[in-house]
Amino acid sequence: MALPIEDYALVGDRGTAALIGKDGSIDWLCLPRFDSPACFAALLGSPDNGRWLLAPADLDGVTTSRTYVGNSAILETTFTTPTGVLVLRDVMPEGDGRADLVRTIRCTEGTVRVRHEWVVRFDYGRVRPWVMRQHVGGQEVIVATAGPDKLMLRGPRLPHANDGRHDDEFDVSAGEVMTFSTTWVRSWRDLPEPLPFDDRIEATRAEHEQWALHCVEDIPHAQLVRRSLLTLRLLTHAETGGIVAAPTTSLPEDFGGERNWDYRFCWLRDAALTLESLLAAGYTDEARDWRDWLLRAVAGDPEDLQIMYTVDGGRQLPERGLPHLAGYEDSLPVRIGNAAVDQRQTDVLGEVMIALEDARNAGIAETTQSWALQRSLVENLAEHWDQPDNGLWEIRGDLRHFTHSRVMVWVAFDRAVKAVEQHGLDGPVERWRTLRDQVCEEILEKGYDAERGTFTQHYDTRELDASLLNISLVGFLPGDDERMLGTIRAIEEDLMHHGFLRRYRTQTGVDGLSGGEHPFLACSFWLVSAYARAGRREDAHALMDRLCALANDVGLLSEEYDVDGDRMAGNFPQAFSHLTLVQAALALR
Template identity: 65%
Template sequence: MALRIEDYALIGDRRTAALVGRNGSIDWLCLPRFDSAACMAALLGSEEHGHWQIEPAGEYESSRRYLSSSSVLETTFRTATGTVTLTDLMPRGDGRADVVRRVRGVEGTVRLCLQWRVRMEYGQVVPWVRREEIGGEQVITAVAGPDLLVLRGPRLPTARDHTHNDEFDVEAGEELTYSMAWMPSHRRVEHLGELDDRIRQTIDQDEDWAQLCRTDLRHPEAVKRSLLTLRLMTHEATGGIVAAPTTSLPEAFGGSRNWDYRYCWLRDAALTLASLLEAGYSDEAMLWRDWLLRAVAGDPHDVQVMYAVDGARRLEEYELDHLPGYEDSRPVRVGNAAVGQLQHDVIGEVMDALERVRGATDEADPNAWALQTALLSGLAENWREPDSGIWEVRGEPRHFTHSQAMVWVAFDRAVRAVEEHGLEGPVEEWRRIRDEVREEVLTRGYDEERGTFTQHYDTDEVDASLLVLGAFGLVDGDDPRMLGTIRAVEEDLMRDGLVLRYRTSSGVDGLDGDEHPFLACSFWLVEAYAEAGRMEDATALYDRLVGLANDVGLYAEEYDPATGRMVGNFPQAFSHLTLTQAAFALARNSNSPSAPR
C-alpha cells in the first residue's frame, strides 16, 4: 500500500521525475519523460505494480532532507544497531535517464533489504529480465517493447517470481552505489559511464541556480524550494512545465476526481514565467517564453489549454482499469479530456506574461508580437462565448467572471504594448473590446446586493479565482468591490481557515463528490489580503501555509485540515508558484497601511 502523499519526496533530472517514500521506496517513476508510461506504479496500486525499495530489515526511524539547495534527497535510517544514509538523485548531464541510489554506513552495522520490481506500462507488463555483461561489468537488464532498463550495483539482487531481492549488512564508512539507466531497447549498450562527475555536476547546477534567488522575502527558504521544485518539473530540452509529475492522486480519497497532470498548461507556464521574472531569473523566463511561443504556434483558433512537454497536441483521456488507484480512488486516468475545452482566461495569462517579459528585458521579439496579435484576433471573435473556466468544469459552459476578466487582461496588455513599447496593431479595436468587456464584468459579474464579484454571470455564488482580479488590475486591490469579494470568499469558501475553489454542492462542475481546500486559492487569499492592505491577515495566513508543507518543503494540490493530510497530485506546480507570488505580494505591500476588514 502506498504511503501518505506527504510522505513522498521528489527527485528528477528535468526530463522526468520519481517519488521516493520516507521508507526508501520509489513508488512512482515514468521513463524517459514525465508523461511516459510508469515502470514503477506502486503509488496507484501495490508493490506488484512496480517499485524499488531500500530499507532496514528491522524497525527503524527515518528522517530526510534535500542536500543544500539541490534536488538530491538524503534519507537517514536509524536502527537499534546503527545508522545509514540513502542518497537518491537523477543526475543530469548526458540526456540519459538514470536513477542513482547511494547507501553509506554512518555508525554501527545496519542490515538492509533491497527489492527491485519493474513493471512496464503502469504496472501491467512484466519485462524480460536477465543478467549480462556490459563493458566488463555484470548488470541486470529488463526489456519490454521500446524500453530497456539496466541495473548496476556492487551486489546484484537475485530473482524470484519476477522480483529481485537482496539482504546485506552495511558497516560504518562503507558505501554502495546502485543505479538504473533507461535507454531505447534497440540501442546496443557498450559502456554505462561514470556516475560521480554527473552527481557532482547535478548538485553544483542546482546550488548555482539557487544562489540567484531573492532573499528579501518572508520565508526565503520556502520560496527557494518552490522555485527549485518548479525548475525540477520543467522539461530541460523544451522548457515546458508539467502541472505535476503524477496522475490520479485523488482530490478526495476513494473518490473519482482523479486527473492526469503530467502535461503543460499554458496557464501554469505563463504564471511560472511571471514568478521567475520577479524572482530574478530572466534567462529562465525566456526559456519558458520560447516554449509558450512554440506551443501556441499555428492557427489561433486551434490553441489548446495544454500540450505534452514536446508540444504534442493529442492527449486523449482513457482509464487504466487494472490499477486500483491511490487508496482505492478510481478511475486512474491517462490523458486529459480538458485539452479540448474553451478556456478564455488562458489567453489573458499568456498576454500578461509576455508583456512582463517585454517590460523586464526590453526585448522586442517580432515573432512573439506576431503570435500575440494572432491570438487576440481569435479571442476577438469568440470572447462572448461561454467557456469551461479556469477550473475546467465538465458541466455546462458558462460566462465565468474570472474568464471574462482575463479577456480584459488580454486586450489591456495589448493596448499597453502599443502605447508603451511602440508596437503596431489595431489598437482602437482593442481599446473598444477592452472597455466593453470591463463594463460587462463590472455589471453582470458583480452582485450589488452582496457587494461581491460572482463565479459566473447570473448567480450569487462566489469562486476563489475572483481573488486575483485586483492583482491583474481589473480594479484596485483595495477597491470596495474587491474588499466585498474577499469577505464573501471568507464567508462561503473558508474551511478551517483555508480556501475552497468553489462550492461543489452548486453542481457547476458537473462532477460527483467533494474536494478539500485548494492550496493555490489560499495563497491567492494571502495576495488579496496584501493588496487590500490587510497585512496582518496576509502574514498570518502565509505563515500557516508555509507550515503546511511536508518535511522537505513540498505541496500537493489540496490539503485536508481535518486529517492533516495532503490531497491531489503531488507536487503541484500551481501550489508552489502561488506561494512565490504570495511572497512577492507581501514584499511589495509590506509598507502599506492596514485597511479595515
Template identity: 55%
Template sequence: MPAPIEDYALLSDCRTAALVSAAGSIDWLCLPRYDSPSVFGALLGDDAHGSWSLRPTDPSATSERRYDGDTFILVTRWTTESGVAEVHDFLAYDDHRHDLVRRVIGVRGDVEFESALRLRFDYARALPWVRQIGSPVQPALLAIAGPDALVARGPLHTADGQAHIARWPVGADEAVDSTLTWAPSYREVPDPVDVEGAWERTREWWTDWAGSLSHVGPHHTLVIRSLLVLRALTHRDTGGIVAAATTSLPEQVGGARNWDYRYVWLRDAALTIQAYAAHGLLAAAAQWREWLLRAIAGDPGDIQIMYGVAGERDLPERELSSLPGYDGAAPVRVGNGAVSQWQADVIGEVMVALDAARRAGLAESQFSWALQLQLLAQAAATVDEPDQGIWEIRGEPRMFTHSRVMMWAAFDRGVRAADELGLEGDVELWRGLRDRLRDEIDARGVGADGFFVQHPDTTEVDAALLQLPLVGFCAADDPRMLRTVERIERTLMPDGFVRRYRTASGVDGLAGDENPFVACSFWLVQQYAGSGRHADAAGLMATTCAAANDLGLLSEEYDPVSRHQLGNTPQALSHLALVGAADALAV
C-alpha cells in the same frame, strides 16, 4: 498501499521525476519523460505495480531526510540498533543519459540493507523479460518490454517471485552504489554511469541554478524550494512546464476526481513564467516563450489550453484498468479531456505573463510580438463565447467573471504594449473590446449585494475572483473586492483554508466533493496584504505553508481535518502561488 502523499520526496533531472517515500521506496517514475508510461507505479496501487524499496533490514530502523542544499539530491539517514547509514537518491543531470542513482554510505557501525526491485513497464501492463548480463564483479540486470529497457547495476539481485532482491552490509565510510539506467530497447546496453561524476555534476547544476535566484523577504527557504520545484517541472530540452509530476492522485479520498497533470497548461506555465521573471530568471522565461511559439504555431483558431511536454496536441483522456488507484481512488486516467475545452482566461494569463517578462527585461524576439498578435486575434474572435473557466468544469459553459476579466487583461496588455512601446497592432479594436468588457463586468459580474460573482446567473463566489486585483482590473481595497472576500470567508473557508467554489452548486457537472485548493489560500494572502490586512495575511501564510511536507513540497489540495495532502504532487500552481504570496508580504 502507498504512503501518504506528504510522505513523498521529489527527484528530478528536468526531464522526468520520481517520488520516494519516507520508507525508502520509489513508488512513481515515468521514463524517459514526465508523461511517459510508468516503470514504478505503486503510487497508484501497491508494490505489484512497480516499486524500488531500499532500506535497512532492521524493522526498528528510523529515518530522517533532507535535500542536499538547494538540490534534488535526497539524503535519508537511517538509524538502526547496529549503526547509522545514509541513502543518497538522485536523478542524474545529464544531456545524453537517464540514470537513477541510489548510493548507500555508512556513517557509524554496520547496517544491513535490502533492495527490492519490482519493474513493471507501461503503467504495470507489461511485466518485462529480465536476465542477468553482468559479471560476478559487476552484477547487472537487463529488463526489456516493448520499446523500453532498464539496466540495474550494483549489488547482485536475485529473483524472488516477481521481484529481485539484494542484501548487503555497509560499514562506516563505505559506499555502495545502485543505479537504474533507461534506454530504448533497440539500442545497445548503455555503459555504467560514473556515479561520482554524476553526483558532482548534478549537485553543481542545481546549486548554480539556485544561486541565480533573487529573493529577499519572509519564508525565504520555502520560496527558494518552490522556485526549485518549478524548475524541476520544466523540461530542459523543450521548455515545457508540466503542472505536476503525477496523474490521478485524488482530490478526495476514494473519489473519482482524478486527473492527469503531467502536461503543459498554458495558464499554469504562464503563471510560472511570471514567478521566474519576478526573480530574475529571464532565460527560463525566454525558453518557455520559444516553446509557446512552437506549440501554437499555425491558425490562432486552433489554440489549445494545454499541450504535451514538446507541444503535442493529441492528449486523449482514457482510463487504465492496470492501476487500481491511490488507496482505491478510481479511475486512474492518462491524458486529459480538458484539452478540447475552451477556457477563455488562458490567453489573458499568457499575455499578462509575457508583459511581466518584458517589463522585467526580456526583449521581444523576432517572432514574439507576432505570437501575441495571434493570441489577441483569437481573443477578439471568441470574446462573446462562454467557456469552461479556470477550473475546467465539465458542466455547462458559462460567462465566468474571472474569464471575462482575464480577457480584459489580454486586451489591456495589448493596448499597453502599443501605447508604451510603440508595438504595432489593431490598438483601437483592443481598446474598444477592453472597455466593453469592463462595462460588462461592472454591470453583470457584480451581484446585488455588491460582491463579484462566479458568473452572472448565480450569487456564488469563486476563489479565482481573488486574482482580479493581481491583473490590475481593480484595487485590492475596492469595495467590491472587500465584499467578495467577506463572501469567500463565509462560504468557502469552513476550516480556515480556501476552497475553489462550492461543489454543491453543481456548476462543475461532477459528482463528489473536493478539499481546499492550496493555491487559493495563497491568493487570499495576497489579497489580505494588498488591502492592508497584514496580520491576517501573515497568519494565513503561516497556516498554508504548514501544509507543506518536511521537504517543503506542496500538492494540489490539503485536508485540514486529517492533515493530509491530496491531489497531484508536487503541484506547480501551489508553489508559484506560494512565491506570489511571499512576495506580497515582502512589499
C-alpha cells in the same frame, strides 16, 4: 499500499522525476519523460506494479529524517535503527542526455541489515519485462526489456530473481558505501557504458546551487520560496522548455472518489503563471525557453489553440482509464491523458499575455515571430471573447459566462494595449482599447452582485469562487476598492474551511462531478496576496505562516490539503501551489 502523499519527496533530471517515500521506496517514475508510461507505479497500485526499494530490512524501531543537500535536488534520507545508522542518497544527474537514477547507501554507525527490491513493470505497472543478466564494460548488470523500453540495474551486489521480481538482503557496516543505478535506454539500442557518478552528481549539485543564488533573499519564508522555485525548475523540461503542472497522475482530490486527473502536461495557464513567478524572482533564461516552447506549441491557426499540450508541444492527450491499477487508496478511475484538452477556457490567453508582458518588462526582446503570434491570438479572441466557457477549473458541466474568465479577457486586451503604448509594438490599439472597455462594463454589470457587494462565480448565479481574488491581482481593480473588499469578505464567509479556502462549493453541481474536495492551496495563497493589496497585512502574514507550515519535511506541497485528516491531497508536488506561494511571498515583500 502507498504512503501518505506528504511522505514522498521528488528527485528529477528536468526530463522526468521520481517520487521517493520515507520508507526508501521509489513508487513512481516515468521514463524517459514526465508524460511517458511509468515503469514504477506502486503509487497507484501495489509493489507488484513496480517499485525500487533500498532501506533497512526491518523498520520496527526505525526513525527517519530527510533533507535535500543544500539548495539542490539531491535527497538524503537517514534511517536510525536499533543497530546502526544508514544514509540513502538519491539523485538523477542532469545535463548529459542520459536517464539515470542513482542511489547510494552509506552506513555511518554500527551495522544495518538492508533490503533491496527491484521490481520493474512497464506501461504503468501492467507489463512484466523479460529480465536477464548481461555484462557491460566488464561488469555484470540486470536488464529488463519490454516493447520500446529497457532498464539496466548496476551495482556492487545485484539482487536475485524471485518470482517476477529481484530482491536481496545484506549487511552494511560503518564506513561501507554502495552505489546502485537504474538506466533507461530504448530497447533496440546497445546498453550504455558506465560513467563515473561522483563527478556527474557534483556537477549537478553545483548547477543547482548556482541557480539558487539568483533567488531574491529579502522575502518572507525565503528558504521555502527557494525550494518552491527549485521545484518549479525540476518541473520544467530542459530540452523543450515545457513546464508540467505536476509529475503525477490520479492522486485524488477526493479520497475514494472520481476527482483524479493526469497533470503531467503543459497547461498554458500554469506554465505562464510559473513563468511570472520565476521572472518576479529574478530568472529570465527560463522565460526565453518557455516563450520558444509556446511559439512551437501553438504555431498554426489561432482557432486551433489548446489549453494544454504535451511536454514537446504535441496536441494529442486522449483520456482513458487504467483498470489494472487499484488507484491511490482505491480512488478510481486511474486516468492518463486529459479530456480537458478539448475545453474552451477563455482565461488562458490573459495569463499568457501577462507572462509575455513580464518578459518584455524584464528586458527580453520580442522577435518578429513572437509578437506576430500574440497579435494573432488577441485578434482571434476579439472575435470570440463573448462565448461561454469551461472556466479556470475545467468545469465538466454546462458552459458558463465565468466572471474570472471575463476578467482575464480584459487582461488580454489590456496587455495588448500596453504592448503598443509602452513597448512600441504595432497593432490595432484603438480596437483593443474599445474591446477592453466593453468587457469591463459587462463584468461590472453582470458579474457583480450589488446587493451582496461581491463579484460572483458566473453571470447566472450568486455563488462565489476563489478565483475572483485575482480581480485585484491582475490589476482589474485596486486591491482596496470597496467591491474587492466586499468580495474578499464574502469569500471568507462562504468558502473558508478551518482557515483555508475551497475553490467553490462543489455541492452546487457546477462542475458536473460527484463528491467533494478539500481546500485548494493556490486559492489560499491568492488570499494572502489579496490581503496584502487590500492593506490587511497582519491577516496576510498570519495566513502565509499557516500555509507554509503545511509543506512537508522537504518543503513540498500538493494541490489540496485535507484539514480534517491533516494530510495532503491531489497531485504532488503541484506547480500551482508552489508558484502561488512565490507570488504571495513577493506580494508580502
